[in-house]
Amino acid sequence: MKKNKALKALLICLLCLPVLVKGQPPRGPLAMSPRVNADKTVTFNYIAPNAKDVKLSGQFLTGAAAMTKNEQGMWSVTVGPVKPDIYPYNFVVDGVSVMDPANVDFFPNERFKGSLLDVKGDEPLIHALKDVPHGSVSYEYYPGVENTTGSLVVYTPPGYDKSQNKKYPVFYLISGTTDTEEDFFKVGRVNLILDNLIAEGKAKPMIIVMPNGNIEARVADQKGGLKPADPAGRESEEAITRAKNFANDLVTKVIPYVEKNYRTLPGAANRAIGGFSRGGGETLRTALGNMDKFAYVCTYSAYLSPKEMETEYKDVAGKPAVTNQKFKLFWVSVGSEDFLYKSTVEFLDYLKAHNVNYKSLITGGGHTWMNVKQYVAATAPLLFK
Known part of the structure; x- marks a missing residue:
C-alpha cells in the first residue's frame, strides 16, 4: 500500500513538472549594469535582441553614446x-527613453524616472557612506491645504532617538520642477552629507524636512482632477501664485505639523529654508513673504527678478538694515553653465546695489544635482551658528 502511494505521488510530480517548467520566465543573458571599472570607466549593458538602435544618455556625457549588440542581443558600451x-x-531604445532595468537606483520624478550612476572617489566624497554615526530618514504624512494629505521626507540627526529631551533646529529643503520630496534624499544624499559634516564637527545637528513643492499636482490628484501643466515661465503670474500657495502650505500646515511631532527649537532663529530651481524660487518667495519665520535663506540655482522684488517685496531692498538684521544668512548659488546663471547674477547685483547682505557661491557646471550637493555641503555648516 505504501509503495503504491509513493508511486502515485511520483507520477503526480512528473505530470506537474512540464507545467512548472513552462511557468518559469525564459532564461537568457544576465545584464550587469552599470559596472564601474577600476580606472573609473563605466560599462553599461542592456538586453534588447529585437532593438535596432540603442544609445546611452547621461549627464556625464557630452552627447549620446552608441551601444553595440552581441549575438545574444545584449547592447553594451564603455565610457x-x-x-x-x-x-x-x-x-534610448529605437528613440524611446527607458530606465536601466538592471539598476535598482533611480531618480524620483513626477515624469520620467531615470537611473542613477554612482562613481565613488578614491577618497570618500562629501555624500559618501562613511563609518560615522548616522541619522534616520522617515516618510511622513500631514494634513495639507484644501483638505489634502501632504507627504514629507524627514531626516533626524544621529542621537535624536536617544536624547529624548534634546531639541533641534529645522532646515526646510525643497526640490525643483518635476522633482518629488525624495530627491534631496535619494539624489542629493543630504542625509549622508549631514551625517559626515556633523561627525566632522562642521555642522550643527539639525532636522531636515523635505516637502513636495508641487501643491497643485497634489490637490488635483486627490480631488480627481488632472495634473496641471507647469507654468509658462518662472516669472509668470501663475508661477508666482503657485509659489505663494506652496508658502501657505509650508507655513500654515507643514511647520505646525513638524513642530508638534518632532522636538524642535522654536522661533525664526532656529528655522532655515532652502531649495533648488523651482524650490529655490519657492524658498525666496516663502522667506521674503514671511520674514518673521526664517533666519536662514539658501537658494540654489534660482532668483527673483528686480521687477518682482520691487512689486512684491519692496521692503527687502527698501529697508536693508531690517533685512540684514532678520536674515542671519542670505545665500545664493549657481553654476556658470546654468541656464539661470545670467538671471541669478542680476539678482545678486540687485541685492548688492541695495545693500542687502548675502553670500554666494558660483561654481562651474550647470543646472544639476551634482552642483546641488556642493551647495548643500557649503551652506549646512553656516546654519544655526
Missing part, C-alpha cells in the same frame, strides 16, 4: 573615465 559623483542616465 569614461567618469569623474566621481552621482549622475542620472538612461537608455
Whole structure:
C-alpha cells in the first residue's frame, strides 16, 4: 500500500513538472549594469535582441553614446573615465527613453524616472557612506491645504532617538520642477552629507524636512482632477501664485505639523529654508513673504527678478538694515553653465546695489544635482551658528 502511494505521488510530480517548467520566465543573458571599472570607466549593458538602435544618455556625457549588440542581443558600451559623483542616465531604445532595468537606483520624478550612476572617489566624497554615526530618514504624512494629505521626507540627526529631551533646529529643503520630496534624499544624499559634516564637527545637528513643492499636482490628484501643466515661465503670474500657495502650505500646515511631532527649537532663529530651481524660487518667495519665520535663506540655482522684488517685496531692498538684521544668512548659488546663471547674477547685483547682505557661491557646471550637493555641503555648516 505504501509503495503504491509513493508511486502515485511520483507520477503526480512528473505530470506537474512540464507545467512548472513552462511557468518559469525564459532564461537568457544576465545584464550587469552599470559596472564601474577600476580606472573609473563605466560599462553599461542592456538586453534588447529585437532593438535596432540603442544609445546611452547621461549627464556625464557630452552627447549620446552608441551601444553595440552581441549575438545574444545584449547592447553594451564603455565610457569614461567618469569623474566621481552621482549622475542620472538612461537608455534610448529605437528613440524611446527607458530606465536601466538592471539598476535598482533611480531618480524620483513626477515624469520620467531615470537611473542613477554612482562613481565613488578614491577618497570618500562629501555624500559618501562613511563609518560615522548616522541619522534616520522617515516618510511622513500631514494634513495639507484644501483638505489634502501632504507627504514629507524627514531626516533626524544621529542621537535624536536617544536624547529624548534634546531639541533641534529645522532646515526646510525643497526640490525643483518635476522633482518629488525624495530627491534631496535619494539624489542629493543630504542625509549622508549631514551625517559626515556633523561627525566632522562642521555642522550643527539639525532636522531636515523635505516637502513636495508641487501643491497643485497634489490637490488635483486627490480631488480627481488632472495634473496641471507647469507654468509658462518662472516669472509668470501663475508661477508666482503657485509659489505663494506652496508658502501657505509650508507655513500654515507643514511647520505646525513638524513642530508638534518632532522636538524642535522654536522661533525664526532656529528655522532655515532652502531649495533648488523651482524650490529655490519657492524658498525666496516663502522667506521674503514671511520674514518673521526664517533666519536662514539658501537658494540654489534660482532668483527673483528686480521687477518682482520691487512689486512684491519692496521692503527687502527698501529697508536693508531690517533685512540684514532678520536674515542671519542670505545665500545664493549657481553654476556658470546654468541656464539661470545670467538671471541669478542680476539678482545678486540687485541685492548688492541695495545693500542687502548675502553670500554666494558660483561654481562651474550647470543646472544639476551634482552642483546641488556642493551647495548643500557649503551652506549646512553656516546654519544655526
